[in-house]
């Protein structure tokens with residue numbers, strides 16, 4: 001097959017013929033229909049991503065059609081699937097508590113094994129995948145596996161954004177724009193900042209009310225003015241020191257900073273104004289990826305009829321579909337038939353009874 005290979009850092013990817021991938025026993029080989037380009041791919045290309053080495057085939061947010069299925073696969077040839085960038089084991093303590101993005105034994109196509117900048121990609125652990133809904137194009141769906149589910153997790157789970165709360169987003173790349181659109185859908189007034197006028201114009205065209213040029217270094221002050229005291233939630237979506245400090249500085253007392261941008265390489269260690277954190281009672285959330293059930297949940301074409309993972313609590317999806325008040329998605333699996341999580345298939349008996357030593361195999365996901 002042909003693949004785009006990182007032959008050397010900061011050099012054009014080379015299009016090469018490489019062997020077709022072997023089919024994993026517990027997964028599938030996907031014929032790649034679409035794959036996004038993420039800033040993490042760029043970090044790998046520059047040599048600043050700690051996991052990416054020369055010879056890597058990148059690409060970690062993708063959608064494809066099953067071309068081969070292993071004997072323990074949960075999907076079949078011909079199925080069209082969306083992949084999250086973290087392939088969680090489904091058996092460790094974090095997976096079993098619903099925190100699959102913090103899996104202790106992750107597989108990462110595109111970073112540590114061949115990714116989807118290729119005609120085919122091997123995807124083990126296919127219980128992590130979600131079916132491509134009818135009516136959704138593979139190009140749109142591919143973005144769900146990284147930027148969109150990451151933004152969703154950040155807003156609904158980590159920061160617990162409430163309708164009516166001011167949301168500031170620093171950087172309008174993939175995850176920043178996804179957070180902006182989801183924030184608007186969740187009923188938050190949203191402000192975005194960037195230093196590129198073209199990107200600010202694009203954000204305005206997508207419906208954001210306030211798009212601030214941050215090139216003068218005064219974006220935090222202007223956000224505090226617009227919000228009459230500061231944002232409730234601020235998302236750093238770049239990984240840079242300037243946007244990190246602006247994100248903390250734009251918050252009102254008791255505000256929540258969420259670190260969506262990946263601070264890596266020469267930006268891995270940054271100065272943080274801990275006096276501001278202390279004096280204004282701020283919270284700092286780190287996160288990466290998404291936890292069950294966000295991929296399957298977001299990938300439902302009609303959210304107004306979406307299955308509700310936590311019927312007694314309400315869901316973010318409810319707010320997306322009906323604009324009702326949303327409540328925080330609890331980081332728990334949804335108990336479906338026979339006690340299995342209806343989204344990722346993990347379980348086998350009462351979720352509340354699961355222990356980290358329980359080795360029940362993930363079951364076939366509900367369809």
Ligand SMILES: [Zn+2]
Nearest residue numbers: 038040146147
């Ligand atoms: Zn990514």
Ligand SMILES: [Zn+2]
Nearest residue numbers: 089092095103
């Ligand atoms: Zn795990």
